[in-house]
Amino acid sequence: MRIAILALEGLFDTGLTVLLDAFALANQFSAAQMGGTPHFDVSIVGVRKKVRSAHGLAIPVQAITAGSRPDWVVVPALSTGTPERLVPSLGRPDVRQAKAQLLNWHAEGALIAASCIGTFLVAETGLLDHRQATTTWWLGPLFRQRYPKVLLDESRMLVPSDVGVTAGAAMGHLDLALWLIRRASPKLAALVSRYLLADIRSSQAPYIIPNHLAQADPLIQRFELWARDHLKEGFSLQEAAKALATSARTLQRRCQDVLGKSPLSYFQDLRIEHAQSLLHGSGLGVDAIAAEVGYADGATLRTLLRQRLGRGVRDLRDDLR
Template identity: 55%
Template sequence: MNITVLALDGVFDTGLAIVLDALATANELSALQAWPGPPFQVSVVGTRRRVKSALGMGVPVLRAVDCPPPDLVIVPALGYKMPDALQQALDRPDVAEAAAALRDWADAGTRIAAACIGTFVLAESGLLNQHDATTTWWLAPLFRQRYPGVRLDTSHMIVNSGQFVTAGAAFSHIDMTLWLIRQTSPELAALVASYLVVDSRPSQSAYIIADHLSHADPLVERFDRWARAHLDKGFRLDDAASELATSKRTLARRIREVLGKTPVSYVQDLRIERAVHLLKTSTNSVDRIADMVGYADGVTLRTLLRRRLGKGIREIKRA
């Protein structure tokens, strides 16, 4: 398989290294085990003759225009972690050229995978429109605002949408690369994971800090504070909207844009989060904790906790 790794100026050093190291390890282990099949042929390409990483290291690259369409393109992250700096980077001419190259490769049938902030570069091409995707969780509000045509789901670490594969935050580069190796050889992917000591992480949910996301919008931040203060009471969107001096429609729309879920779903997440914390840190019974987080009885809380646990198990089995 011919693989092109697209490295742009400011490429995230760790992301680029993880992809290259995992593929090199796969080639070494495949040769060691004398497994059939050719090795991965990996080239690092750029839209400029000279590319520097986010930490200022030179990255030897081939020019994208000089390379034939590969079987697979991998887009590592750019090293811009905050919205303002990232938006400036995405407006650069070399990113526009990268987006054009991605469209050309896609037209030629090339599969394209992107991780973390690399998903923004792929989304700039327009190729993700009307496709399912994930991205780095703390930049989800910016992603939804900038690419409304993409069906974003940040709960997953990997989202496979046919020709396009996207992965979540920073270290999802290894999850994505192992997933790609697994498409060729599940046994080889498992061996690479063992040698690199990588656990299965099918979901980003455990890493998402809801409080961080809520700060992306003043109205959502106020809703978050109000909801946390009223978890022990029944939730009504009318009450929340009235308290925050806005309409139900505006509140629901802003929560959907920032958090990617409905107000009711978000409040339920907060209740489960609080319940799990109380179960770990207090001596209260499940029935008492259920009352403290707004559920009628312990049976309801136990059912929701089992569903949450069961969902995690199913995601692990699918990975």
């Protein structure tokens, strides 16, 4: 499998090195332990002759030559973790040139993989329009507003499509590498995973901080503050809208546009977050915690934790041991 890692100025150092180390280990195990030849021919390519990482390290890039189509192009994240830094970077000349190159590779039949902020660059090309995708969870609101045609689900860690695959935040680069290795050999992916003490994660949900998402919009931020004061109560869209001096329709629309979910779903996210906090630090039983966050009993809370986070009460409490 020929893999070209597209390196741009100021990329996220960890993302690049995680990808390189994972593929290098896969090749090492393939040759030494499985008696085969290396599965991955990995190159670092760039649209500029000289590229430096966010930490100022020189990256040895190869020039992109005509007729050298890779099987997969991997787009690591830029180290621009806030909207204020990210949006201007998407207009840089080298980024525009990289977008054009991605379209050329795609037209030639290459598949495209991207993780974290790298998903923004792929979305800029329009290749993700009308397709399912994920991105780094804390920039989900920006992604959703900038690329409304993309079917975004930032709760997922990996989302394959006919274009390739997108992966979630920061260490999603490792999940992405393991996913690609598994396509070549599940046994090889299992070896690399065990060596790195890493498994492919299916969800970003346990890591999402609702408060951070709310800051993307003034109305959503006020809704979050109101919701935290009413977690014990049954949710009413009409009451929430009235308290915020807006209409139920406006609140519903803004939640969908910014968060990709209904006000009730976001309200439940806040309940789950508070329940997690109480599980970690309060010493309360599950039934008492359920009452604190507005659920009738502990069984309901247990079910929701499994549905939302993919983990049970015992798993969450074991995190602190």
